[in-house]
Amino acid sequence: MVKTTHPRKIIIEPVTRVEGHGKVTILLDEHRKVQQARLHIVEFRGFERFIQGRPYWEVPVLVQRLCGICPVSHHLAAAKAMDLIAGVDQLPPTAEKMRRLMHYGQMFQSHALHFFHLVSPDLLFGFDADPAIRNVIGVARQFPHLAVQGVMMRKYGQELIKATAGKKIHGTGAIPGGINKNLSIAERDEFLKDLDQMLKWSRESVALAKEYTVTHLKELVDFGSFESNHFGLVRKDGAMDLYHGNLRAITADGQKIFDQVDYQTYADYLAEEVKPWSYMKFPFIQSLGPDRGWYRVGPLARINTCDFIDTPEAEGARQELMALTQGKPNNITMAYHWARMIELLHSIEKIKDLLHDPDLQGVELRAQGRTRRSHAVGMIEAPRGTLIHDYEVNEQDQVTRCNLIVSTTHNNTPMNRAVEKVARDFLSGTEVTEGLLNRIEVAIRAYDPCLSCATHAMGRMPLTVEIQDAQGIRVHRRTRGVDPDV
Amino acid sequence: MAAKPKVATASLAGCFGCHMSILDIDERILDLIELIDFDKSPIDDLKEFTGRCAIGLIEGGCCNEENVRNLIEFRKHCDLLISVGECAICGGIPALRNTLPLQECFDEAYKHGPTVYNPSGQYPNDPDLPLILNKVYPCHEVVKIDYHLQGCPPSADTIWAALTALLTGKPVQLPYELIKYD
Ligand code: SF4
Numbered sequence A: 001m002v003k004t005t006h007p008r009k010i011i012i013e014p015v016t017r018v019e020g021h022g023k024v025t026i027l028l029d030e031h032r033k034v035q036q037a038r039l040h041i042v043e044f045r046g047f048e049r050f051i052q053g054r055p056y057w058e059v060p061v062l063v064q065r066l067c068g069i070c071p072v073s074h075h076l077a078a079a080k081a082m083d084l085i086a087g088v089d090q091l092p093p094t095a096e097k098m099r100r101l102m103h104y105g106q107m108f109q110s111h112a113l114h115f116f117h118l119v120s121p122d123l124l125f126g127f128d129a130d131p132a133i134r135n136v137i138g139v140a141r142q143f144p145h146l147a148v149q150g151v152m153m154r155k156y157g158q159e160l161i162k163a164t165a166g167k168k169i170h171g172t173g174a175i176p177g178g179i180n181k182n183l184s185i186a187e188r189d190e191f192l193k194d195l196d197q198m199l200k201w202s203r204e205s206v207a208l209a210k211e212y213t214v215t216h217l218k219e220l221v222d223f224g225s226f227e228s229n230h231f232g233l234v235r236k237d238g239a240m241d242l243y244h245g246n247l248r249a250i251t252a253d254g255q256k257i258f259d260q261v262d263y264q265t266y267a268d269y270l271a272e273e274v275k276p277w278s279y280m281k282f283p284f285i286q287s288l289g290p291d292r293g294w295y296r297v298g299p300l301a302r303i304n305t306c307d308f309i310d311t312p313e314a315e316g317a318r319q320e321l322m323a324l325t326q327g328k329p330n331n332i333t334m335a336y337h338w339a340r341m342i343e344l345l346h347s348i349e350k351i352k353d354l355l356h357d358p359d360l361q362g363v364e365l366r367a368q369g370r371t372r373r374s375h376a377v378g379m380i381e382a383p384r385g386t387l388i389h390d391y392e393v394n395e396q397d398q399v400t401r402c403n404l405i406v407s408t409t410h411n412n413t414p415m416n417r418a419v420e421k422v423a424r425d426f427l428s429g430t431e432v433t434e435g436l437l438n439r440i441e442v443a444i445r446a447y448d449p450c451l452s453c454a455t456h457a458m459g460r461m462p463l464t465v466e467i468q469d470a471q472g473i474r475v476h477r478r479t480r481g482v483d484p485d486v
Numbered sequence B: 001m002a003a004k005p006k007v008a009t010a011s012l013a014g015c016f017g018c019h020m021s022i023l024d025i026d027e028r029i030l031d032l033i034e035l036i037d038f039d040k041s042p043i044d045d046l047k048e049f050t051g052r053c054a055i056g057l058i059e060g061g062c063c064n065e066e067n068v069r070n071l072i073e074f075r076k077h078c079d080l081l082i083s084v085g086e087c088a089i090c091g092g093i094p095a096l097r098n099t100l101p102l103q104e105c106f107d108e109a110y111k112h113g114p115t116v117y118n119p120s121g122q123y124p125n126d127p128d129l130p131l132i133l134n135k136v137y138p139c140h141e142v143v144k145i146d147y148h149l150q151g152c153p154p155s156a157d158t159i160w161a162a163l164t165a166l167l168t169g170k171p172v173q174l175p176y177e178l179i180k181y182d
Helices: A056-066 A071-085 A093-125 A136-142 A144-165 A185-215 A263-268 A286-292 A299-305 A312-323 A333-355 A412-426 A434-445 B017-023 B028-035 B065-077 B086-090 B093-099 B102-112 B156-167
Strands: A022-028 A034-041 A229-234 A246-250 A256-261 A270-273 A282-285 A375-382 A385-393 A399-405 A463-468 A474-479 B006-011 B053-059 B062-064 B078-084 B132-137 B147-149
Touching: A022 A412, A034 A412, A056 A071, A056 A385, A056 A399, A071 A093, A071 A144, A071 A375, A071 A385, A093 A136, A093 A144, A093 A185, A093 A333, A093 A434, A136 A144, A136 B028, A144 A185, A144 B028, A185 A312, A185 A333, A229 A299, A229 A375, A229 A385, A246 A263, A246 A299, A256 A263, A256 A286, A263 A375, A263 A385, A270 A286, A282 A286, A282 A412, A299 A312, A299 A333, A312 A333, A412 A434, B006 B017, B006 B065, B017 B053, B017 B156, B028 B156, B053 B065, B053 B086, B053 B156, B062 B065, B065 B078, B065 B132, B078 B086, B078 B156, B086 B093, B093 B132, B147 B156
Parallel strands: A022 A463, B006 B053, B053 B078, B078 B147
Antiparallel strands: A022 A034, A229 A246, A246 A256, A270 A282, A375 A385, A385 A399, A463 A474, B062 B132
8 A cells, every 4th residue: 555655655556657768748828838847857866865975985886886877977077076175275286197097988978878769869860760670770770880980989988998997887996085996008909999980980870960960950959958157177268178177157158157167166157956746856056047047058058158169170060150141159958969069079079189199108006185074065077967966075085965956956947948948849739649749759859858867768759748628637658669548 | 499587587686786797797798698588688678488398597585566576577488587796695785774764764765865855754655656665675685596696796607607507407515715705
C-alpha cells in the first residue's frame, strides 16, 4: 500500500502510475490554446545531504557518480573546489595541463557522442522518420562510415580520459592540489598517431553541422527558438576557456548583465526557484528576478558570451556562426548543434597543443597547501554548460554543506520554453500527434540535457506527452511506441 | 535466418556510467548488432518490449516506484537478468541516503541550499512525479537476479566477455583482471 507523507514517499510496494523518465505536460487555457508546457524531471538523489560528513578528499571521486556521461566534469569541478580547501591557489603546470587534457578529452568524447550517437539520426533520417530506425543502430546499419567515425572519435576522447584519469569512467586522476600521474612519452605518441585523423573528422563535423543549419535555416530559425540571456565562464581577456574563467552574463542582444565576476561569489548573482512539478530547480539571475532572469548555458551560450576563441580553426568557425546573426547573440535553439561541433574542433586543437607541450612529462604533480579554507567553489564549463560545485568543510576534514548547480539545471527554463514554443507552433486541436512528439524531442535534444544528472535517459528519453485542459483534466496522452490512450 | 536474440537494457537509479561502459566496447558495437537486436533500451527509442528477450542488463538500484515497476517488467520479459555495476548490486552511491531520513534530503535541496529561492516553501510534490522510496534498494531485493557484474562501472571488456559467453552458450569465465575494480 502507498503511504503518503510530505514529501510524498512510498514504503517499497510498487504503484502503477506515470512512467517515462522525461514527461511533458502541455497545459491549455479555456480557449484550448497552449498556456504552458512543463518538462518534468522525475529523479531525486539527495546528494547535497548525504555527502555531509564525508572526507573532503573523497569528494572528487564520489561526486562523479552523479553522472557517468560526463563524470570528468564533476571530478574536476570538485577537485578545483578541494584545491582551495586544501589551501592551493595555483597548481603546478603539469597538474593543470593534465587536468586540461582530461577535460578536453571529455569535451571531445561527449560532443562526438551527442552528435553522432544521438542527434545524427534526426538529421540523417528526418524528424518524421520511424523511431524504429531513427537511432544510432539505424545509423550504424545505413551509414556505417559515419557510425564508425562517431565511435572512433568518442573512443579517442575516452582513451585520453583513461590516460589522464586512470579509467574511462569514474577515474581518480585529480586530487586536491594536483594530479596523480603525468603523461608518458609512449602514451603521448599513441595519441599523436591518430591526431590528424581526429582533426580532419572534426573539421568535417563542423562542416556537416553548418551545412545542415544553413540549408534548413528557414525551418530552423524559429524552431523552438526564443530570446534569452546567456551565461558562462570566460577568460580574463574574454576568450572562451572551458576549464577556468570568470562569470559573464549577457542579454539576448548582447548587453552585459555582469562580467568578470569571481565565481567564488556566484551565490550573490544566481538563485534557483523551486517549483512543485519538477525535482530540478529553475535558476535565474538575481538582479533580474525569476521571470526575466533565466538564461541559457552550454555550447551556444558559450559562443555567444565569449569574445573570441583562442584556437585558429575554431575561431574561424565561430566567426561564420556569428555572421549568421550579424555578430549579435544567436538565439536559435537548433544552432546549438553547430556551436557544439565548433567546440569539438576547439577541443581537438587544444589537445594537439597540449600533446606537444613537454610540461605533460613534468614530475611536479602536486602543490603543497598552506592555509586551509573552510569554504570554496569549483566551477568548470562542462560539455552541457556551466557546472557549479560549492562546499564547506570543517576542521575534521568533513564536508558540512554542499550546493551543486549542474549544467542541465541551468537550462531548465529554456528547455521548457523550447517545448512550449514547439507546442504552440505544432499542436493542432488537442491531440498529441507523432509529429508533435518528434519535434518536442528534437527541441529538447538540442540542449543535450544530461539526463543522468537530471533524469538519466541519454538524450533519447522515452517521452510521454500529456495535454491538460484549463481544469487540469487530461485530454490526450501519448507515449513513444505506445498507442495513444485518451 | 533465425531471429537474433534480443537484449534489453534499463537505467534505474544509476548514473548512466554503466551504459557508457557498454558503449566503450567501441567498434565491437558493430559486431554486437550482428549478434543481437536491441530491444527496450535508452540506447534506442523503444519504450516498450517488442518480445521476449534473452538478456536484460540492469543499471542502478531502485529509488522510486517507477524503478520498481520497470524492474519487475524486465524480469517478466527477460530470460536472464543481470545486475550491472555497484548501484544495481548494492545500491551504490545513491544508497548513501539510506542512513538518512528522506525529509532531510529534501530540506537540504529545496530549503537550506544557499541559492534556493522558494517563497511558497513547497517541495516538488506533484502527481506527475513518481513516488520516492524510503530507501534505495538493490535489484535482487526486488526481483530474482541471475548474474552480478561487479565494477563501478564494470569495464567494457568485462561486459563484452560476459555478454558474448552468454549469447554463445559458453560458461562465463571472468579472470581476475576483469572483475577487480578501481
Ligand atoms: S555502478 Fe557506478 S557507473 Fe554504474 S550506474 Fe552506478 S555509479 Fe554509475
